[in-house]
Amino acid sequence: MMTSQEVVDITAKNTFGTWRFQRGWKPLHIVDAEGCFFTDAGGKKYLDLSSQLMCVTLGHKNQAVIKAIEEQARSLPYIAPGFATTARAELSKLLLEVLPKGLEKFFFTTSGTEANEAAFKIARMYTGKTKIIARYHSYHGSTMGSIAATGDPRRWAMEPSGKIPGVIFGPEVNCYRCPLNHHFPECDIACADYLGHMIENESDVAAVLVEPVVGTNGVLIPPDDYMPRLRKICDDNNVLLIADEVMTGWGRTGKWFAVEHWDVKPDILTTAKGITTAYIPLGLCATSRKIADYFDDHYFSHGHTYEAHPLTLAPAVAAINELKRMKLIDRANVSGAYLGKKLSELKTKHRSIGDVRGIGLFWAVELVKNQKTKEPFNSYTDKISGTPLLVDKITAEMMKNGVFVQAWVSHFVLAPPLIITNEEIDRAVKVLDDALHIADEQTA
Numbered sequence: 001m002m003t004s005q006e007v008v009d010i011t012a013k014n015t016f017g018t019w020r021f022q023r024g025w026k027p028l029h030i031v032d033a034e035g036c037f038f039t040d041a042g043g044k045k046y047l048d049l050s051s052q053l054m055c056v057t058l059g060h061k062n063q064a065v066i067k068a069i070e071e072q073a074r075s076l077p078y079i080a081p082g083f084a085t086t087a088r089a090e091l092s093k094l095l096l097e098v099l100p101k102g103l104e105k106f107f108f109t110t111s112g113t114e115a116n117e118a119a120f121k122i123a124r125m126y127t128g129k130t131k132i133i134a135r136y137h138s139y140h141g142s143t144m145g146s147i148a149a150t151g152d153p154r155r156w157a158m159e160p161s162g163k164i165p166g167v168i169f170g171p172e173v174n175c176y177r178c179p180l181n182h183h184f185p186e187c188d189i190a191c192a193d194y195l196g197h198m199i200e201n202e203s204d205v206a207a208v209l210v211e212p213v214v215g216t217n218g219v220l221i222p223p224d225d226y227m228p229r230l231r232k233i234c235d236d237n238n239v240l241l242i243a244d245e246v247m248t249g250w251g252r253t254g255k256w257f258a259v260e261h262w263d264v265k266p267d268i269l270t271t272a273k274g275i276t277t278a279y280i281p282l283g284l285c286a287t288s289r290k291i292a293d294y295f296d297d298h299y300f301s302h303g304h305t306y307e308a309h310p311l312t313l314a315p316a317v318a319a320i321n322e323l324k325r326m327k328l329i330d331r332a333n334v335s336g337a338y339l340g341k342k343l344s345e346l347k348t349k350h351r352s353i354g355d356v357r358g359i360g361l362f363w364a365v366e367l368v369k370n371q372k373t374k375e376p377f378n379s380y381t382d383k384i385s386g387t388p389l390l391v392d393k394i395t396a397e398m399m400k401n402g403v404f405v406q407a408w409v410s411h412f413v414l415a416p417p418l419i420i421t422n423e424e425i426d427r428a429v430k431v432l433d434d435a436l437h438i439a440d441e442q443t444a
């Protein structure tokens with residue numbers, strides 16, 4: 001049996017820590033997790049305010065999902081994707097029920113990244129066109145295609161040659177920090193129209209790719225007209241709309257999928273994470289019937305050994321049934337409203353909070369040096385150059401006090417398991433409240 005110190009040392013020395021400088025990495029040894037908590041090797045419990053990577057939607061150790069994995073492992077742990085399986089059919093039936101109507105054919109992957117790769121290839125094969133328009137403040141995955149479509153600085157290390165050509169960037173929708181320096185509603189959502197301008201002037205555009213609510217890059221919620229306007233721009237220009245719901249799917253925003261907030265039907269929807277409450281890696285690329293039918297008489301040039309892997313599909317069936325049984329989509333709205341109210345109260349107390357925004361159980365708290373000028377404490381360049389970030393100091397302090405939360409450059413992403421109770425929310429917000437003195441002391 002290894003000691004905990006050995007586990008940490010070998011992990012840090014012989015395995016890569018993602019998206020970071022490797023020096024100085026001292027990962028915490030985690031030995032258990034249950035409900036909204038996980039436990040380290042010393043027995044200390046942490047309240048999980050971000051569902052790990054915004055993915056453990058049902059909380060840790062959901063018994064129905066674990067049972068589904070066990071049973072599938074016993075009955076049929078693997079079969080090649082060329083065969084039909086009960087898990088594949090059952091999941092497809094459920095997806096037809098819970099996905100936005102019109103998304104009818106499915107390609108199963110083992111990550112959100114690969115779901116987006118599939119979407120790009122399908123869009124290119126179907127339209128015969130090449131370019132993908134994505135937006136700057138976005139993340140779509142880590143491989144050559146999906147990193148090319150990632151607007152945030154995780155792409156920079158791959159510039160200019162380590163990524164697929166043909167992806168271009170437009171402005172994100174961000175009403176707190178408008179990239180066009182406009183103000184809503186007088187702007188009449190010029191950021192959406194600008195994407196139309198790009199399509200008209202680029203030629204050869206296959207698809208526009210958006211996170212309907214931008215996730216890691218700040219829980220950016222578009223004004224109500226934005227997604228319908230974008231849908232119309234795509235339709236008018238014969239361009240596909242791809243909704244990346246890797247983070248926003250599965251009840252996170254208070255609907256099964258975020259696009260439902262605006263009744264917009266994408267041509268392709270990608271998702272992952274909460275689809276199995278993250279216990280087993282699964283991604284999904286879902287297409288419209290029209291796109292699906294195209295491949296009846298055209299070669300579908302895509303596949304993986306692990307596509308439609310039965311062990312990945314069975315837990316998704318269980319996870320969807322659990323979301324329904326526990327009515328967690330409704331609960332996300334109720335608990336989300338409670339969390340939002342508590343966070344808004346924090347904003348009145350802390351001069352370092354510039355903005356609090358959220359939808360469902362998906363919230364961001366953005367820090368600023370000065371509420372009027374909105375000057376941030378750190379920049380994207382700080383993040384990539386390894387400069388210590390203020391938000392990381394605060395998350396470290398919160399960990400000391402038993403609360404785990406994800407931070408990105410200048411904000412926190414609060415996205416707890418949908419089963420979180422109001423008492424757990426109170427406890428988490430109190431720990432954030434206490435830690436924010438670190439930022440308040442540095443405001444100008």
Ligand SMILES: Cc1ncc(COP(=O)(O)O)c(C=O)c1O
Pocket residue numbers: 053110111112113114116139140141142211215216244245246247272273
């Ligand atoms: C919006 C979005 N798209 C794609 C991905 C990539 O998914 P994965 O990490 O499963 O490859 C992520 C991951 O955080 C994401 O948030």
